[in-house]
Amino acid sequence: MITKNSIQHLLNHEGLRITVADVTDAAKEAGNIHNLSLFSEIIIGKILAATAALATDFKNHEGISLKWVTHSPLGIIRADAYEGHYVRGFIENPEAEAFDKYDPAEEKRLVCENAQLFVTRYSLLKQPYISTVNASCNSISECLTSYLNESDQTDSYLDIQFQLGEDGKLERVACFLAQMTPQANKKLYDDLFILNSKGWKIFGDKEDASSLSFLIDKEGFLPIGESVIKFQCTCNLDHIRNSLLLLPETERNELLEDEVTEVCCHYCGKKYNIPRSTLVKWFNDEKGEGIQ
Ligand SMILES: [Zn+2]
Known part of the structure; x- marks a missing residue:
């Protein structure tokens, strides 16, 4: 199982890299602070998880600031990931469209159909730089994949998943990012992530052959870094x-x-x-x- 409230970086002998960021409690905290509906809590949770996963250069303390202009009543969504284990974020007008259930069609309409993303990366090694992408996609995962492929020009596979508890509340939310290092086995990457249309279940058990835990085991991924992840603000x-x-x-x-x-x-x-x-x-x- 993938650890709750943690970011894990893994690498295998074929040069494939995986980052998994579970931001469950941070998403709930954002939900409490801003009194969010379930829909908005899931949206901010997905964006926080992905923002954390984008900071792959953890050795150089890479930070990410994401400004997501929705061009919808929700307004601008902002998310920051910094120091390898802190996240924070908010939706400008969450009350404009508050639903007590999640609907992928609403995610598409309110967040992804006409989105403009500004991603700032900064680290110990590089000057901050901003990339911008205009995306018209079906989901937050698709928008961020198009950012990675167009703007970052890295072959990347990104997927965000969540789970609701029996009480109907958010139970888990996490993002999974797979990338190739320069020496990677491209065929294996394509087989596992491009040609495999079923995807990988982030919250599945190791015994389940379609789970991320199974994939990590089977393909010999080993941890190269892990941190607890939590909501923390930098305001003062x-x-x-x-x-x-x-x-x-x-x-x-x-x-x-x-x-x-x-x-x-x-x-x-x-x-x-x-x-x-x-x-x-x-x-x-x-x-x-x-x-x-
Ligand atoms: Zn603050």
């Missing part, structure tokens, strides 16, 4: 200050009319109460820096 007062300093003069003045300004982090829901005196100081300090 400094980040809030930097974002307020981006505001134009008129909006700044509006904020200064209030005794206290409340700023809420979109990712984690944390509220920051900033007194007017602090705002005045921030805005004045910035002017001072400008003169020097």
Whole structure:
């Protein structure tokens, strides 16, 4: 079985690479913070799982920021994976289309049919770089596969799956990514991932010949890295200050009319109460820096 709330990186002798990211509790936490419907919780769970799986260069602490413009009432969806084991994310307007059940046709209509993806990769070795793809797909998995194949130009197979419990609530959500290293056996890759239309069950038992656990065993995949994965935000007062300093003069003045300004982090829901005196100081300090 694939471990819950973990990211695993595996490699076999044929040069094939697998990354499995299970973000179950992180998805539930995003659901709690934002009071999401089951549908939205599954959508953010799928996107968080895939974002975590895209950060394959874990040795260089690769981070991924995904901005997913849906062009639907849901608005923009954002997800970040960083330091190899933290994720965070939110849907801009989840209440615009809230369903208490999952329907793949709604995933297609609201998230995938007219999507624009901005993927930023950053690591210890490289300058951050952004790739953009326009995707018109049936599912989140398909959109991200098209990003990997078009923009990243790597042969990649990506699949995201979830499971509901008997209570109808989200029980598991995970993403599975298979890629070839430069020395890989292309025929084996094609046999396992391209020509095999049935896919692999991420949550299946090792005894089940169509499960990912069976595949890992049979093809001799060995772990090269594993971490616990959890929801964690990077917001702090400094980040809030930097974002307020981006505001134009008129909006700044509006904020200064209030005794206290409340700023809420979109990712984690944390509220920051900033007194007017602090705002005045921030805005004045910035002017001072400008003169020097
Ligand atoms: Zn936050």
